[in-house]
Amino acid sequence: MGNSAGFLLGLSTGVVCLAYCGPVLVPYLMGEAKSIYGNIGSVILFLIGRLVAYLMIGLLSGIIGSRLLQLSALKPVFMGIIYILLAIMLVIYGLYRFQEICLGRSRLLGKKSTSRRWSFWLPMAGGFATGMNLCPPFLLAITESIKTGEIAGSILFFFTFFLGTTVYFIPLPFIGFFRRQQALRIIGKFAAILAGIIYLYKGIIMII
C-alpha cells in the first residue's frame, strides 16, 4: 500500500471533508466577492490551515500512537471548543463591514491593511479549525496512521490523506464567477452569521 493508502483514503472520503468545510469556507468566499484567482488564493490559505492541523495530528499520532484513541472520551469537549472557536470566527467575519456591504452604509470600519490581514488570517484560521474537526474520515485516518508505528510514517500518511481530500476543493474558487452579484455577497455575510450561531449552539451542547 505504502503512501498511496492515505491518498486513496482521502480521495474516497473527501466529499465528507468538503461537507464539513463547506459551512465555513463557502460563506467566506461568497462574502468576499473576489475574482476566481482571488478565491484560489483564499482556498489555498484555507488548505494551508487544514494541512497544519493534519500534520499536527499526524505528529501526535506518531508520538503517542494508540493512546491517542484512548483520549476519545475527551472528543465531545474538544469538538465543542473547536465549534465555539469556529462560531466566534464566523460571527465576527459576518459582522465585519456588515453595515457597508449589507445595508449600503459607507462606514468603513477597517483600514486597507486591516482588511488585508483579515483576508490572510481568516481563511487560514478557518482551515485550521475545520482541520481539527474530528469528522468520520479523519478518525479513520488517525486509526490507519497509528498502524504505521513511526512519526515520519504517520505525518506522511496525513499529508497524502490531505492531498486526496484537496481534490474536492478545486471547484470552490469558481464561486468568483458570480462576484458581480451584490446579493451573493450579502447572502455570504448572512450565511456566515447563521452558520456561526449554529456552530455555537452545537459547541455548547457538546460541552454541557
Added chain:
Amino acid sequence: MKKPRVYATEGSIWKSILLTFPMILLILLFTAGGPPDLSTPEKSIAFLTTFFFLITLFFLILYTGKTDRYRAIGFVTLALFFALTFIVNLIKARGSMTFSQENLLACEIPFCHIVTTMIIIPAVITNSIIFPGSIIGGFASIASMLVIVIGVSLALGRGFCSWGCFYGGWDDGTSRLAHKPRIKKVNPVFRWFSFAVLLVIALISAMTLNPAYCDWLCPFKTVTEFEKVTSFSILMKTIVFLSLFVALVIILPVLTGKRFQCTTLCPMGALLSLTNKINAFDVRINKENCSSCEKCVKACPTLSLTAEDMTAGRPSITCMKCGKCIDACTKSAIHYHIKGTPNNKNYSWARNLFLYPAFLLLVVFLGGTMQSGIILLINLIKTGNLIY
C-alpha cells in the same frame, strides 16, 4: 381616483361566468375525484361548501380584477384547515402531536416540500435520502412530494409560495391583521436572508446527514408535529422553533404587514425563487404608466419591490406572484406577464393564463383539506369532540 379597467372580465358578469366555467369543471374533478360522495349529510355539506367557496373565489378574482384579495381568503383557509386536519389525523394515529424515536426509525414522518432543500446534496454524496419518511406510498410520501415540487416550480416558480404552500397562509393571514403596520419600513436586504438559510442548512445537512432545518428551525412544527421532549437538546430545539413561530409568523407580520417567515427564513422559498428564472410567468412594471407613487413597494409582502426594481421594470427574483402589488397599483402599471411577449399588451391574456394553473394548485391542495376540515367541524358541533 378610480382605477381604470384593464381586464376583459373586470365588471363583466357574462365574461367572468364564461371564463369561470372551465374552472368549475376542474374544481369538480379535483374536489370530488369522480362522482361527488353525498352519502351522508356531513359529506354533502362539506363537498357543496368547498365547491361553491372555490367557484365564488375564482369568479370574484375575474369579476373584480382583484387577484390577491380573494386568493388570500383561499390561501389562509388552506393553512388553517391543513393544520386542523393534520393535527387531528396525528392524534388519531399516534395519540399526540409528538413523534418518538420509534416513529423516526419506522420512517413514519410525513415529508413536506421544505425538506427538498436538505436532501439534494446528501443524495448526491451518499445515494440515499436523509429523511425518515416513506419513499412511495403512505401519507405524504417523498416521491409524491418531489413530483409536486418539480412540477409546480416549472409551472409557477415561486408562485407556489402564494398559491399552494400549506404553511404560507399563516403569515399571509397574520400580516393582514393590523390595518396599518406599526413598523412601516423594513430594509429590503432581509429578502436575501432566506438564501443564507438555504445555503447553510443545505451544507449543514450534508455535513450531519440530518435535515437541519426540520431538526432545529422549522417554526411550523408548532402547528404540525414535533419531537417528544426527552432530553435537554430536544428542549432547546423546542424553545427555538416555538420562538421562531411566535416571532416570525405572528409578531413581526402583525407589526410590519410583511410575510416575515416566508421572506426571511423559508429555504424552500429561496430555492423556488431560483426557479422563477425558468418558468413562463413573471410580474412586470409598465414604466410608461408608472407614477412612482411606490404603493406597490409598500404593499409587497416579501420585500421584492424596491425603487431600483421599479426602475428595472420588474420585481426581484423573490417575487411570489401573489398579486398584491397589482391590486395596489392605481395606474394599472403592474401586471402578470408571459416571458417573451410584449410588456404593454395582452394584460388579460397573461393574467388569465397565469390564473388557471395557479388557482388550480390552490384547488388541488384546498379541495380535499377543506372538506375533511368541515366534516371535523360538523362533528365537533354535533358531538363536542374533534377526534371521533
